[in-house]
Amino acid sequence: MESARVISPAYAQAHGETTETVGAAETHGGGHNFPPFDPATFGSQIFWLIISFGLLYYLMSKVALPRIATILEERNDRIADDLAEAERLKRETDEAIAAYEQALAEARQNAHGIAQEAREAAKAEIDADRSRLEGELDGKLQAAEARIGEIKSRALGDVDAIAKDAAEAIVEVLIGTGVARGEIERAVDAALSERAAR
Structure with missing residues (x-):
């Protein structure tokens, strides 16, 4: 399809063109086509599209994508470090809890042993006091019996x-x-x- 050209009447007379061409051009919208839709410019549009796409691809592959990859790698490394730190802290917490429970069990065992020793010491002291008191009471009882015997005899x-x-x-x-x-x-x-x- 041939595009209609806009020809002024003076140009048409000077070059020998007829006004029929001018009328045909005027009937087709005055000859002002939108350039992207003009088939005559498709070749240059495809050329510049390829160049723009190639340049954009080059910039993305050499500049933007490496930066994004670096950021993602750093982010993954930071997440991995944070997870490792969390695991280390969890392990230390578990060890601290285990040590606390062991110390608590030892303290209970020691307290039980101390209480047992205290009971045994108190029992020994009570037995000693009882033996001493029984000895004193036996002496007093014998003395009282002797005195009663004397009084009875008298x-x-x-x-x-x-x-x-x-x-x-x-x-x-x-x-x-x-x-x-x-x-x-x-x-x-x-x-x-x-x-x-x-």
Whole structure:
């Protein structure tokens, strides 16, 4: 398809062109086609498209993409370092928790041992105090028993004397005369001996 040319009437007369061509051009929009849609410019458009695409590809491959790759690599390295640091911190935390639990178990065991030792020491001290107190009480009990024995002996001696005096007074009241002291003593001793034999 031939493009219509815009020809002025003076140019047409000077060059021998007819006004029919001018009229045909005017009927096709006045000859002002949009350059990208003009088939006559397709070759140059493709040429410049290839050059622009090649230049853009070169710039992307040599400048932009290496920078993006570097940024991504640094980002991946930083993430890997952060993950390694997090893993190290987690491992240290686990080790610290394990050490704390072991120390706590040892402290409990030591506390149990100290409590057991304290109980044993208190028991030994209580046993020693009890033995000492029992010894003191035994001594006091023996002394008290000895004193009671003495008092009892004296009381029994006094009972003999009282019994003999009472018997002598009773006989004297009943008979009206006194009896020999020796006979009364023999009679009281015989009565006490017979009672003790029962």
